[in-house]
Amino acid sequence: MTPDHTSPRHVVIVGNGMAGARLAEELRRREIDPARLAVTIIGEEPRAAYNRILLSTVLAGGLTARETKLKPDNWYARNSISVRTGVKAEKVDRDARRVFLNDGSTVDYDELVLATGSRSFVPPMAGACTEAGGLAPGVVTFRTVDDCDAILAATQPGAKVAVLGGGLLGLEAARGVLGRGADVTVVHLASHPMERQLDTDGGAVLARVLEGMGMRLVLGQHATEVLRDGDRVTGLRLKDGSTLDADLVVISAGVRPNLDLATQAGIDIGRGVLVDDTLKTSDEHIWAIGECAEHDGVVYGLVQPAWEHASVVAGLITGTDPTACYHGTSQTTRLKAHGIDLASMGEVNALIHDRDTEVMALADPTRGRYAKVVVRDNKLVGAVLLGNPEVTGTLTQYFDTGMTVPSDRMALLLAEAQRA
Numbered sequence: 001m002t003p004d005h006t007s008p009r010h011v012v013i014v015g016n017g018m019a020g021a022r023l024a025e026e027l028r029r030r031e032i033d034p035a036r037l038a039v040t041i042i043g044e045e046p047r048a049a050y051n052r053i054l055l056s057t058v059l060a061g062g063l064t065a066r067e068t069k070l071k072p073d074n075w076y077a078r079n080s081i082s083v084r085t086g087v088k089a090e091k092v093d094r095d096a097r098r099v100f101l102n103d104g105s106t107v108d109y110d111e112l113v114l115a116t117g118s119r120s121f122v123p124p125m126a127g128a129c130t131e132a133g134g135l136a137p138g139v140v141t142f143r144t145v146d147d148c149d150a151i152l153a154a155t156q157p158g159a160k161v162a163v164l165g166g167g168l169l170g171l172e173a174a175r176g177v178l179g180r181g182a183d184v185t186v187v188h189l190a191s192h193p194m195e196r197q198l199d200t201d202g203g204a205v206l207a208r209v210l211e212g213m214g215m216r217l218v219l220g221q222h223a224t225e226v227l228r229d230g231d232r233v234t235g236l237r238l239k240d241g242s243t244l245d246a247d248l249v250v251i252s253a254g255v256r257p258n259l260d261l262a263t264q265a266g267i268d269i270g271r272g273v274l275v276d277d278t279l280k281t282s283d284e285h286i287w288a289i290g291e292c293a294e295h296d297g298v299v300y301g302l303v304q305p306a307w308e309h310a311s312v313v314a315g316l317i318t319g320t321d322p323t324a325c326y327h328g329t330s331q332t333t334r335l336k337a338h339g340i341d342l343a344s345m346g347e348v349n350a351l352i353h354d355r356d357t358e359v360m361a362l363a364d365p366t367r368g369r370y371a372k373v374v375v376r377d378n379k380l381v382g383a384v385l386l387g388n389p390e391v392t393g394t395l396t397q398y399f400d401t402g403m404t405v406p407s408d409r410m411a412l413l414l415a416e417a418q419r420a
Contacts, residue, residue: 008038011317012099012107014089014261015115016043018052019290019306021070023113024081026314034080037318040107041076042099046086048073050145053303056169056336058148059176065145092265094283111317114262114273114281114288118255118301119143123164127226128249138233139226139249142173154248157181162236162246164223166193168335170252171210175337177250178215185216185244187223187236197333197344201363202384205370209340209386212368218244257292257299272299277325279313287313296328305329332396341389345399347382350374357381362413371413378404380412388413 011027013020024039031037043049050068057063076083084101091100092112099107120141122128128139135141140150151173155161159182163174166188178184186193192203193210207217218238225237226249235245257272268274268282272294279287279295289309291301300306308329315321335342352359361372367387373395374382380398385391395412398405405412 008034008036009110009317010038010040010108011111011113012109013039013041013113013115014099015117015290015292016041016045016049016083016085017115017117017290018049018070018303019117019310020113020115021049022307023115023289023310023314024076025071026310027318028079028081030314030318030320032079038082039080040082040084040109042087042089042101042107043083043085044088045144045146047145048076048083048085052143053336055142055145055148056172056176058145059151059173060179060338061176062338065148068145089261090264092261092286094265094286097285110285112286113313114286114292115290115306116258116261116292118257118291120251121254121256122251123222123253125223125226127228128251135251136226136228137231138228138247139251142169142250142252143255151177151248151250152180155180155182158183160245160247161185161250162187162223162244162248163250163252165252165254166190166217166219167196167252167254168194168333170250171335172337173250173252174210174215175213175340178213179338184214185218185246186210187218187221187238187244189220189222191220193217193219194335194342194344197348198384198386199349199372201361202344202348202370202372202386205363205365205368205386206340206342208365209368213339223249255291255301257294259292262288262292270294270297277327278316279309279326287317289313295326298328300329300331302329302331302333304332330400332399341385341387341392343383343385343392343396345383345396346380347374348372348384350382358409360409360413373409373412375405375409375412380405383412 049070054068088102090102120143155177161177161182161184163186166186174184221238223236227235262273273288275288275293290306312324312326315324332345350357358375363370369387371388372384383395
């Protein structure tokens with residue numbers, strides 16, 4: 001039986017990452033009176049919310065972990081937001097509208113928002129995990145501040161670091177430790193790095209840039225075993241039987257939404273927690289935002305959709321925007337690695353002979369530059385820009401707004417596009 005909830009209404013946010021913290025901020029911005037709306041954040045990590053995007057900069061030495069914090073220490077108290085860190089939500093009683101935590105306590109809610117994020121995917125690989133299921137010594141993922149600390153502790157000049165995964169996060173981790181003097185090898189299953197964001201030609205130019213920085217790329221391969229001498233990592237065995245030396249293995253092979261709590265609660269899930277255009281789940285009092293949410297068949301792994309989710313949910317819960325809806329986010333990806341300027345947006349694999357599109361591309365591999373734009377119905381629907389920062393802002397604006405592009409399509413690839 002549903003309890004007799006009294007004022008204030010209580011919003012409980014499970015997840016103290018970028019999505020959950022942003023929602024708390026949006027809720028309090030719309031309803032400043034804690035007597036009307038109480039907000040509680042539950043976070044499994046034992047620290048305040050931080051900007052996960054900046055972890056690659058921490059690896060590179062440009063920031064400390066403390067400098068990645070999203071808010072000053074006293075911000076939550078000043079805004080009457082209760083934050084419980086280092087505690088995990090283990091169970092939801094939907095009838096009672098109650099969350100059970102692993103410290104034995106409970107929190108009642110009027111509205112529950114799942115912002116549980118994602119966890120690193122660890123591919124099956126001998127020697128990577130202990131019998132208890134945790135990561136073995138010398139193996140670390142790249143997801144949290146603790147991961148950063150572990151990587152930095154093991155990364156000395158001359159250390160041999162193998163990074164499994166040549167996607168966005170894998171390359172950011174690789175570039176960070178390379179800048180600290182490590183000997184870095186990236187092992188990637190696809191034929192070119194960042195295959196989700198780059199076409200084949202763009203990927204080839206990026207590979208050349210990375211190798212020019214001193215990074216070694218092993219493409220079209222995956223590791224089958226972490227080689228060890230006791231607790232010490234000595235290398236990797238690859239699928240073709242070859243081996244490479246390594247003192248540390250960093251796994252960045254993708255993420256999986258954290259669905260344990262949603263599954264226990266019995267709400268509908270797919271690849272993520274299924275939500276409608278209001279970000280509600282199959283339970284009218286439970287919402288999902290950020291990387292754990294699946295909307296219209298898409299699970300987003302970027303921060304911009306999470307912020308848009310937070311705005312919609314805050315508007316609906318507070319009643320300040322009762323018609324708010326989420327209709328998806330146009331995805332633009334930036335590689336945040338020192339010495340590389342890369343942006344990718346929309347459709348990147350269209351070919352020149354595709355009849356319904358206009359595709360323009362320029363490549364200068366020797367100088368690490370590549371540009372490609374895809375136009376359909378006079379709108380920019382895709383672009384890849386490597387080493388072309390002078391046009392990135394303009395093309396992002398065309399892509400985000402749907403503005404009609406200049407009739408001189410080639411100008412889109414050049415700095416002149418800014419004056420079109």
